[in-house]
Amino acid sequence: MKRKALKSRNNSSSNSNRRSKMKGSLARHLTIQLGQVSFMPQSSRFHNLLDESEPQVEDPHLPSPSPLNRDADINTDDRDFILSQDFFWYRFTPDYITPDVPPVPNSLDCNKENIPCPKSPEKVKTVKRKRQRQNGTLVSSDLSTHQQIAELATDTSGADEVKIEETIATESQRNPSYVSQSAVALRCRVMPPPCMKNPYLRDASEIDIDPFGNRRSKCAGFLRAVIGGDGLSRYRTDFHEIEKIGNGNFSYVFKVLKRIDGCMYAVKHSTRQLHQDAERRKALMEVQALAALGSHEHIVGYNTSWFENEQLYIQMELCDQSLSFSQSSKLFTEGEILEAMHQMAKALQFIHERGIAHLDVKPDNIYVKNGVFKLGDFGCATLLDRSLPIEEGDARYMPQEILNDNYDYLDKVDIFSLGAAMYELLKGSTLPESGPHFLNLREGKLPLLPGHSLQFQNLLKVMMDPDPVRRPSAKELVENPIFDKPQRISKSK
Ligand SMILES: Nc1ncnc2c1ncn2[C@@H]1O[C@H](COP(=O)(O)OP(=O)(O)OP(=O)(O)O)[C@@H](O)[C@H]1O
C-alpha cells in the first residue's frame, strides 16, 4: 500500500514529464472505457485526483490509441485538465457504473482460458476530515503512503479550510478496468446538472422554479439528501423535487421535474422500506400491471420504476388532481360525473379485456388531467383468472361478495366500485366504512338523491346490484345510451 497526497502544481520537471505521460495514458484509457469524454482545458485539482487514482503502467490489454486519442495526448501534454461535469454526471451515476467490458477477444484469443473476469469493485472506507490550507498548499502530514487523497470541495476564495476526502483503497480497487473509487466518491460531491428547459413545451417558461437554484443555494441539502443506503440516489440525480402532491396509505407522491428532459412527472414511492423479498414482489405488481397495460387515454401513463434504499419508486404521468373530496375544492356536476364514469368505464373495458382487474376503483384513484379522467393506483391490480394473489382495495367501495371471499367475478367488483365512487361524488359526501348505511348499499338499497336524474341513479343502482352477474360489464356500460346524448359539462356546480 502506498500513500499519496495532493501535489501542488509546482512539481519538478521529472514529475511533470511523468504526469504528462500518465495524462496521455489516462486520456486513452478513459476514452476507451467511457466513450466520449470531454476535456476542458483548465487548471484543476480534479486533474490531480485523476492523476492519483489511475495506474501508472499502461494496460497491455487496452487497444492502441486511435489517431484522435494520440492527438489528445499531444495536445494535452502541457496543460492541466478538468473533466467536464458531464463526464462525472453521465458516467458515474451509480446505475450506469458497470464493470468495463474486457477487450473483445479476436479469433486467436478464443482458447485463452484465463482472461480475467471483471470483479465487482470492493467497498472503500471513506473518512472525511478537515484540513488546513497553508500558503495555498494542503498539509497532509497524517496520511499513510497507501492512501489516495482527493480534494473534493471547491476552494472558495478566502476560505482557509477545505474539505478533503481520503479514500482508502486496496490495490485490487486500482484495477484499471473500473471507474476509480475516488471518482465515484467524487461523483457524490458533484452538484446536479441544471434542469433542462424543454423547448417543445409551450408553457415551459411558466415553470415556477429556479432551475439553477438547486445548484446555487441548496447544494449542501442536496448532498445530505443524496447519500442514501448506497450513497447515491437516482431520484435526486434524475429529478428535481417540486412538491408533495399526495399520499395514500402506502405511498408518497411528488411532483418532480426531470432534469434531462425538462418535463414534469409524478413520482410515487413507498412510505416505508421494503425489506422482505415478498414485499418487494408485491409492490412490483403495481408497475408490472401498468407496464403490461401500456398506454391508454384513461389510464395514468407509466414511465419507469426502480428500487432505491429499499423503496419502490414509480415515475408516471403527472395529473392535476384526484377526484377525492380532500383534493377538489368544488363539487362535481352530474354532467362531469357522467363524463368521469364514461371514461372510467372505457378504462375498465380496456383493462378487463387484457385479463386484469383493478380492485381499488375509488375517487382518490381517479385523476384529472386537462379535463381528461385517468384511472391510477394499480396497487391492488390482479388477474381476472385468479392466478395471482388477491388483495381487495378500500372497503368503502367493495361489494359484498368480496367481503365474503368470493372472487368469481372480479371484473364486476370493479363495476360495483365505480358505481359506489360515482354515487359518492353525486351525493357529495364520503361513503361509510361500516354501519347500516354501508350494509344497505351492499343490499342494493340506494337512498334517492334529490335533484339528480333518475336515469343516472337507476344506472348506479344496477352497477351496485348485490348479484355480480346482473351488473353490466364495462363494455356494456361504455355503450349505455345514457352517454349518447351530448353532455353539458359545466365547470362547477
Ligand atoms: N400520477 C399522479 N398525478 C397526480 N397525482 C397523483 C398521481 N398519482 C398519485 N397521485 C396522488 O397521490 C395520491 C396517492 O397515490 P396512490 O393512490 O397511488 O397511493 P397509494 O398509497 O397506493 O394509495 P392508497 O391509499 O389508495 O392505496 C392519490 O390519491 C393522488 O391524489
Ligand SMILES: [Mg+2]
Ligand atoms: Mg390510492
